[in-house]
Amino acid sequence: MGAWGQGAVLSGVTEPGTVTACAHCGATCPDQHHRDGDHFFCCAGCRLVYTLLHEHGLDRFYSLESSPGVRPADSAQAAGAFAHLDDPAIRQRLLDFSDGRVARVTLRIPAMHCAACVWLLENLFRLDDTIGPARVNFPRKELALSFDETRTTLSAVVRLLARLGYAPELNLGSLDAQAKDPGARTLLLRLGVAGFAFGNIMLLSFPSYLGLDPTADAAMQHFFGLLSIGLALPVLLFSAADYWLAAWRCLRGRFLTIEFPIALGLLALFAQSAGEILTRTSEGYLDSFAGLVFLLLCGRWFQHKTYASLSFDRDYKAYFPLAAARHEQGQLRTVPVTELAVGDHIQVRHQELIPADAVVLSGEPCVDYSFVTGEAEPVRQPPGAYLYAGGKQTGGVLELQIAKPVSQGYLASLWNHDAFHKPREEPLQTLTNRAGRAFTYAVITIAAGTTVVWWLLDPSRALRAGTSVLLVACPCALALTAPFVLGTAQRLLGRHRLFLRNSGVVETLARITTLVFDKTGTLTRAGGHAVAFEGQALTPEERTWVAALARQSAHPASRRVAAHLAATPQPASAGVVAVADFEERPGQGVRGVVAGHRICLGSAAFVGVADGNPGVCLSLDGQPRGRFAWQTSYRPDLPAVIQRLRPRYALAVLSGDHAGEEPHLRALFGPQAELRFGQAPQDKLEYIRGLQADPRRAVLMLGDGLNDAGALRQSRVGIALTEDVGLFSPSCDAIFDASQFARLPDVLGFARSAVGVIKAGFIISLLYNTIGIGIAACGRLSPLVAAVLMPISSFTVIGFALLATRGAARRHGLEAA
């Protein structure tokens, strides 16, 4: 929580000459050009939001957190933006409900990040009275709001949000109905019912816990017994239903999972208890029965940790726009992307995505494929070039002719590969299931042996002794170990911004033998380019002039140049330099007059020099001076990480790039590593598949872009590395924050330790089971012994799992942050 009350308001007020923080978003203001009274802003967008909120009496936004605002994107200001949302076909699929007067819509807003955001979004009706009540679901980053359809439109609502900096995430994937997770609700209900029955059956069992003479009030005892059966029935039929289903699947599929012995044990517990209560032989084991089901469900619930705001299942649709501008009989109409057909002429403007593979008819393509490859540098293409879908045009307007349907483009076709059609491997080979299998055979053998032996000694007790073995051998503690270890591991990793799709991934991570890396955006930093100036060296004064010019532009290349020049010491006399006659040509460059000198910064053609290399060219007073070149910058931790991984794992690098970096990577990865360059998305997938032909190999793929999606899916564990976990990431098993890249060896080591903890937990639970089975085989198992033994074994194992996993995390430097 930030400063309450005054602090936030003061942060924007400073004397001239000092560094100022934007009163809205908290970023450093480049100058003091944008101001409103005492407050300074980093850009016009922030000032606009501040003024808007101020005018509507929403100043409280700024007192809830310090600088809670989000800088609105420049494109949000355009009047025509989002007009396509009012197309009936799109509107209808986006709205949750509409009756012609009131409409309801649920929008995903990745930018919301604090309590002030929640407050502002739920108070939107104060800004615009056509908007009705709004509800935020913060974990899912969703805003559900209703609006008056007679007075406003969906596009106007979205435009208002975008202007405030909360642009909703709208893409082709938003059109699909969102799958909700119904499992969590049912699990909670089952848990509630089991907990209720557990508590009350224990209450009814008090007479026997206290050792009261059962013969003293036999009628009462019997009544309590019947009541217990009544309470245990919902547990049997509802709470434990998953176990019966799983056991039935085991029988039909002729394979054994841990659920089978559990179902067997639970059934034996209930049947013997009900039998003994009805025949008035004893008070039954129903307290143990309800308790076991309750604990097992607790384990499931603990394991059922999901990250609602992250999406692990995105396909290409999440990257593609909703609509495109199509030429129809000489007019430009916005149509849903799904309606585009081969041969259509479409128009793509600055900062718009190319929706389908297409050929350029006119315009100058300068395409940013950062979603696809992770490479942020826009690629300049000749007119007539074939453009792949998913790229973003930067620069002027493009006229394109669609060459392939949206769903069959270069990238989208990856999803037609059969790797995406087979469901994700069901984890039948988990440690728990393997241990459970051996356990089941042993228990069934012992139970049968006990029955036979007692049959020979005392036939009247044979059946009872046999079922006693089955019920006491219910591998509850065994089944609880893995959920608690893996669930804890998943939560601990989550605190370090290493998010796993589910806790089972931890176990798979422990078995990895081969690591495959994507290069661009994974080994290198996305956008973290080092800049070097090549050419005639600039004097300090000239540097200040160029920096002043570059600061005027919001283009990534200009910002990079400005940051590079600002990083070197400036002459004291520099002061503030004014830029006159500033002109920016989107996708080409900027020019202006600084201190009487004409400076031109941009593409080779724009500056007027012959230079084919990527980078930004510079001319001063018409004289070409050189070029700001980008150098690939690897993650600073990379050498250390690779050094730690080399002894244990086979390593490989797959790059979509040319082989220019090979010597450097070879030195880093060593002679054994496989380095492949010029890999298409399909090649990456096939390479992983080739590796997996050897069943002993378990491949982990680490990638970032859409072009890695196939490889991520095909590998045993696919990890997406991303600079912002709320934004784009392809379908994968885990999403790692890129800043945590250095922890990769620790994560793998921790996963191995966690599996060690599971094995130790198995041994503990087996010890208890051996004691129980011993007592049962002797025919001496009483309800009281079972009522003591079972909870003790379960709680020991749970306690051990929680503590030992935390200990393992500490050893690997992953203690709770």
Place this chain on the structure above:
Amino acid sequence: MSVVLVLMLASLLVGLTFLACFVWAVSRGQYEDLETPAMRMLTDDEDARGQGPRAKQKGKRPHE
């Protein structure tokens, strides 16, 4: 001993009431978002005193 019987049934009834409340809460989706209500609580003071226009709006807010 009949007193025990009556008490036992009464306690069961109380338990069942709570179970019913729990089932109702789960099916209304109250356990689906445990974070936002906590954040909302931090910003609700002003409106609770009836100063903001939200106080008027509150009556109109339909339950989902």
